[in-house]
Amino acid sequence: MKKHFPMKSTAKKITRTIVARRLCTVVFMAIATSPSVKADRYNVYAFGQQLSIPQNTASGQVLARHYITPTQACGSLRCYVIGVTNYSAGGAPHSGPIIKTNVSGISTRLLINGSVFSSATSFTQPIEVQLLSNEYPNLGGSLAGAASGTVPYYKIFTKYGSTYIYMTGTITPIAGTCSVPSQTVKLPSTMLNKLDQVGSTAGTKNFQIQVNNCPKGYNRIGYLLEPVGGVIENAPGVLPLTGGSTASGVKIQITDDKGQPATMGTSIQVDGYKKETGGSHAIPMQASYLRTGVTATPGTVNGALNVLLDYQ
Known part of the structure; x- marks a missing residue:
C-alpha cells in the first residue's frame, strides 16, 4: 500500500x-449535555485586542478568527438557533452573509457549524466570527461599530433568548x-x-x-x-x-x-x-x-x- x-x-x-x-x-x-441556568440575553465581545492584519490580500481571504463556545452563546453545551440578524459596521441591519466592519478593507462573517446561517439549527461546537479582506484598502482603525461598540454586529435568536455579538479591538495593517x-x-x-x-x-x-x-x-x-x-x-x-x-x-x-x-x-x-x-x-x-x-x-x-x- x-x-x-x-x-x-x-x-x-x-x-x-x-x-x-x-x-x-x-x-x-456520542456526547451530550444538559443546560443549567439560562439568561434571556448574552453579550459576547469578539477579538477585543490590538490586531495586526495583512495590508494587501485578495478580496475574500480570511484574515482572523474568533471562536464563541455554546456556553458563552447561550449558557448551555448545546444552543438552538432560530434566526440571525446582521448589522453592517455594527449599525444598520444587513442581509449578509458578509458585512462590512467599521474598518476600511475589513469585512466579517459569522459561521455556525462551519456555514452561514440558513435555517433553524443547533450547535455544540464553537461558532466562528471571521474577519475577511474586501476590495477596499486596509487602513486600520477600531472595529467597534456605531455608538462606540454599543451596537452589535450580530444578534442570534436562540430557543431561550438572544445573543449579541460585538466586535472591539484595533486593527494595524502589516505589509x-x-x-x-x-x-x-x-x-x-x-x-x-x-x-x-x-x-x-x-x-x-x-x-x-x-x-x-x-x-x-x-x-x-x-x-x-x-x-x-x-x-x-x-x-x-x-x-x-x-x-x-x-x-x-x-x-x-x-x-x-x-x-x-x-x-x-x-x-x-x-x-x-x-x-x-x-x-x-x-x-x-x-x-x-x-x-x-x-x-x-x-x-x-x-x-x-x-x-x-x-x-x-
Whole structure:
C-alpha cells in the first residue's frame, strides 16, 4: 500500500496503497449535555485586542478568527438557533452573509457549524466570527461599530433568548504575509493484515507543515487544517478519500508528532513565531493509514488537506 499526500500552496494531499485483508468492529462515542441556568440575553465581545492584519490580500481571504463556545452563546453545551440578524459596521441591519466592519478593507462573517446561517439549527461546537479582506484598502482603525461598540454586529435568536455579538479591538495593517508551500507526502506500502481491526493504524510517515517568510509585527499567526471533502464527524484527524482511491475501509489520519489526532477546522497558533523577528517555522506532523471499516479491501488511499493561515 503506498501513499502520498500532496500539499498545494495552501493544500496538501496524501496518497497510498494497500495489500491484504482483515476486519473487526467499530465503536463511536456520542456526547451530550444538559443546560443549567439560562439568561434571556448574552453579550459576547469578539477579538477585543490590538490586531495586526495583512495590508494587501485578495478580496475574500480570511484574515482572523474568533471562536464563541455554546456556553458563552447561550449558557448551555448545546444552543438552538432560530434566526440571525446582521448589522453592517455594527449599525444598520444587513442581509449578509458578509458585512462590512467599521474598518476600511475589513469585512466579517459569522459561521455556525462551519456555514452561514440558513435555517433553524443547533450547535455544540464553537461558532466562528471571521474577519475577511474586501476590495477596499486596509487602513486600520477600531472595529467597534456605531455608538462606540454599543451596537452589535450580530444578534442570534436562540430557543431561550438572544445573543449579541460585538466586535472591539484595533486593527494595524502589516505589509506581507507568510507562505505555505505545496507538498506531497507518500506513505509506505503496507499489508492490510497490519490493519487488523477498526481503529488500528499502520504505515506512519513523518512530515512538516512549512510556514515560511513570515514578516515581523503580527501578535499571533494561526494555521487551520481543512480536509478536502469536509470534516468527518466522530473521526478526529481523519481525511475523506479523494479521487483515485481504490481501497475501502481504510483512510488516512493526520496526527501531531506525538500521535494525537490533528484538530481540524480550528485555528492553532504557530508557536515558534515571534513578533519581533518573524521568520520561517516548521510544524511536525504524522500521517498514517487508519482502519475505518469492519470490511476492508486493498488498493490506493488518497487524501488532501488545505492549510489556511490567519493573523492577529
